[in-house]
Amino acid sequence: MKKLFYIIALTLGLVGFAQASSFEIGAGATTNKVQHGQSISARGFSANLNATGKTDVGIAAQYGLDTVSIVGNGATLQHTVAVSYGTTFADTVGVVAGVRERLYTGGATTVAASTLNYGELFAGATAYGLTAEVRSEKQSKNLGVEVGYKHSVAQNCAAHAGYEYINYGNSPTVYHGYQLGADYSIAKNLTASLDYTHAGKAISGSKLPNQVAVSVAYLF
Numbered sequence: 001m002k003k004l005f006y007i008i009a010l011t012l013g014l015v016g017f018a019q020a021s022s023f024e025i026g027a028g029a030t031t032n033k034v035q036h037g038q039s040i041s042a043r044g045f046s047a048n049l050n051a052t053g054k055t056d057v058g059i060a061a062q063y064g065l066d067t068v069s070i071v072g073n074g075a076t077l078q079h080t081v082a083v084s085y086g087t088t089f090a091d092t093v094g095v096v097a098g099v100r101e102r103l104y105t106g107g108a109t110t111v112a113a114s115t116l117n118y119g120e121l122f123a124g125a126t127a128y129g130l131t132a133e134v135r136s137e138k139q140s141k142n143l144g145v146e147v148g149y150k151h152s153v154a155q156n157c158a159a160h161a162g163y164e165y166i167n168y169g170n171s172p173t174v175y176h177g178y179q180l181g182a183d184y185s186i187a188k189n190l191t192a193s194l195d196y197t198h199a200g201k202a203i204s205g206s207k208l209p210n211q212v213a214v215s216v217a218y219l220f
Contacts, residue, residue, distance in 0.1 A: 026050045028217035033066055036144070036166065037177040037199035037208050040078065042069040058087050075113035076106030097123040100135070141169025148179070156185040168203045176200040189219045
């Protein structure tokens with residue numbers, strides 16, 4: 001079933017790219033790749049590449065590639081494939097829903113990197129600088145909620161804040177994480193960011209270390 005899901009997601013993604021009416025490619029780097037409150041680059045450098053294709057009818061396909069360093073599983077690359085449908089109401093409120101797969105590759109150490117693979121359903125909305133997403137993982141039954149707000153504080157600078165909640169499906173522990181950050185437009189299509197994450201508890205119940213990251217991103 002899981003392999004079938006991968007095939008469907010990848011096929012829809014390729015179809016989306018082929019029929020895209022708009023196409024964007026972005027590249028970037030960060031001093032610390034943080035995902036759901038945890039560093040997946042061992043608090044070290046991570047590079048990324050993202051490609052997104054959108055059609056006139058609202059279907060979008062996205063592929064992302066991040067370098068990671070997940071000790072014990074030997075994962076060195078994280079591949080993200082997503083297919084979604086979105087629309088906008090009154091030119092101010094956007095909604096989207098879709099499927100997302102995260103696939104891991106690299107040299108296995110004690111456990112193969114592919115054991116980290118997981119897929120999720122997600123739905124989100126944006127309006128007036130506010131963003132929200134709800135996601136549900138298929139196997140672990142983890143339920144995640146993220147909300148954020150971004151506000152321009154100067155001509156080339158914006159501040160953002162966020163909150164993340166995860167209900168671990170196989171544990172009584174829940175996660176609460178908080179993010180603060182700022183984005184600065186260095187030049188056209190080039191942005192630098194500073195982010196701080198006040199992390200909550202891991203699925204084991206232990207407190208996760210807080211995270212800081214400095215990043216740059218360029219949109220072609």
